[in-house]
Amino acid sequence: MSNELAKNYDFSQFKEELYPLLxxxxxxxxxxxxxxxxxxxxxxxxxxxxxxxxxxxxxxNADEDRTLARLFxxxxxxxxxxxxxxxxxxxxxxxxxxxxxxxAYKDTMDAIGxxxxxxxxxxxxxxxxxxxxxxxxxxxxxxxxxxxxxxxYLRRIILENRFCLCFDRRAAARLLTVCRPxxxxxxLNLFEPLFLCALGHAVLGRNIGDMSLGITDAQMLYSRFxxxxxxxxxxxxxxxxxxxxxxxxxxxxxxxxxxxxxxxDQMPILKSASLEGYENMFGVQR
Amino acid sequence: MENAxxxxxxxxxxxxxxxxxxxxxxxxxxxGLILVAGDIKTLLHRQQDVLRETNxxxxxxxxxxxxxxxxxxxxxxxxxxxxxxxxxxxxLFYRFKSESGEIWSDDELIEKMADLFNGACYGAVxxxxxxxxxxxxxxxxxxxxxxxxxxxxxx
Numbered sequence: 001m002s003n004e005l006a007k008n009y010d011f012s013q014f015k016e017e018l019y020p021l022l023x024x025x026x027x028x029x030x031x032x033x034x035x036x037x038x039x040x041x042x043x044x045x046x047x048x049x050x051x052x053x054x055x056x057x058x059x060x061n062a063d064e065d066r067t068l069a070r071l072f073x074x075x076x077x078x079x080x081x082x083x084x085x086x087x088x089x090x091x092x093x094x095x096x097x098x099x100x101x102x103x104a105y106k107d108t109m110d111a112i113g114x115x116x117x118x119x120x121x122x123x124x125x126x127x128x129x130x131x132x133x134x135x136x137x138x139x140x141x142x143x144x145x146x147x148x149x150x151x152x153y154l155r156r157i158i159l160e161n162r163f164c165l166c167f168d169r170r171a172a173a174r175l176l177t178v179c180r181p182x183x184x185x186x187x188l189n190l191f192e193p194l195f196l197c198a199l200g201h202a203v204l205g206r207n208i209g210d211m212s213l214g215i216t217d218a219q220m221l222y223s224r225f226x227x228x229x230x231x232x233x234x235x236x237x238x239x240x241x242x243x244x245x246x247x248x249x250x251x252x253x254x255x256x257x258x259x260x261x262x263x264x265d266q267m268p269i270l271k272s273a274s275l276e277g278y279e280n281m282f283g284v285q286r
Numbered sequence: 287m288e289n290a291x292x293x294x295x296x297x298x299x300x301x302x303x304x305x306x307x308x309x310x311x312x313x314x315x316x317x318g319l320i321l322v323a324g325d326i327k328t329l330l331h332r333q334q335d336v337l338r339e340t341n342x343x344x345x346x347x348x349x350x351x352x353x354x355x356x357x358x359x360x361x362x363x364x365x366x367x368x369x370x371x372x373x374x375x376x377x378l379f380y381r382f383k384s385e386s387g388e389i390w391s392d393d394e395l396i397e398k399m400a401d402l403f404n405g406a407c408y409g410a411v412x413x414x415x416x417x418x419x420x421x422x423x424x425x426x427x428x429x430x431x432x433x434x435x436x437x438x439x440x441x
Contacts, residue, residue: 018294019294019298019345022294022345023298023345023346026345027345033391033392033393034383034388034391034392035344035345035346035347035348035392036337036342036343036344036345036346036348036380037342037343037345038340038341038342038343038384039341039342039343040341042294042343046294
């Protein structure tokens with residue numbers, strides 16, 4: 001229902017109501033010092049109003065009073081609640097931290113910590129005033145903005161961290177070094193190499209915790225996916241993900257869904273990669 | 287995604303603005319200054335044009351009424367120059383605010399413009415413009431009236 005409200009909603013229907021609302025926002029933003037702004041700034045205020053209203057509709061809390069002013073007021077409260085949720089997620093991310101010394105990871109976490117100090121939910125709620133360099137295995141959708149983007153990013157980071165913490169820390173660091181000796185200085189997702197190594201073990205029916213695939217293992221993986229069959233590959237990966245979840249005791253649906261999607265996203269690479277590509281992909285230790 | 291310029295006009299309701307300018311005649315008439323309908327239409331067009339050029343959107347009535355209040359008793363304005371001077375000062379107001387990075391509030395800028403117009407610039411809008419731009423690069427004290435005498439007594 002909530003997504004239907006958001007989908008059927010057309011911002012231009014509020015054209016008549018928008019002017020007085022933006023006028024008030026301009027007055028508040030300039031603290032009464034000025035009654036006009038550059039068009040770019042007005043555009044930003046407009047985007048913030050839109051984001052706030054859409055957040056309220058998406059959360060499905062719409063009541064009978066659907067005037068723009070009311071939606072905006074309610075949306076402001078919703079955004080504030082999302083910020084509080086974001087702070088809790090940020091603390092949880094800190095507790096599950098698995099940066100393995102990655103500079104990009106640390107800088108990104110520091111930046112997100114700073115986000116909560118500078119995020120202006122009154123006037124620029126759509127904005128993301130921080131640099132997020134550390135890439136996720138499954139990136140946050142581009143359509144998400146403001147605190148929604150941050151919260152989604154943090155949820156994904158927590159899932160990746162929890163998975164990484166399933167491994168022996170030294171063995172994991174060793175594997176990452178095999179994959180990229182300079183991984184600490186690179187802007188690189190660290191979950192993916194660990195996940196693919198574990199996935200490779202699961203596909204081959206090996207002990208998942210070993211984290212040591214050799215050249216022969218890579219050849220067997222290569223052969224397992226040849227000739228390529230979409231259905232068989234999907235089923236093979238699905239079974240492998242299930243094995244990972246059982247082995248590591250990862251029972252929550254969010255984690256299972258994340259791992260399943262991460263595996264599914266590898267299919268085009270598994271289909272087209274060479275044998276050497278498989279060796280690189282699964283972190284073969286020579 | 288809707289653009290602000292398509293949803294919001296550069297200037298609010300023109301009828302309301304025109305009424306505001308017409309109402310200002312009540313005060314200005316005491317000093318022999320009147321804005322007729324043609325003057326008001328021209329002033330609003332000039333305001334809209336400069337907003338478009340500086341890519342700004344006005345949510346209030348703009349600087350006209352405050353300029354009228356500040357300058358209606360100016361010795362350098364008479365009926366023949368009234369509308370044109372207001373138009374020039376309005377354009378100067380928006381251009382200066384646009385380029386100066388909002389260092390002064392609307393009221394502060396209008397006060398400075400009025401002080402310069404009535405003082406050191408002897409009613410010349412071009413001089414007011416020059417002095418304002420100069421003030422961006424000098425200490426605040428240097429835009430005071432240069433005719434003020436030194437307070438220290440001569441020996």
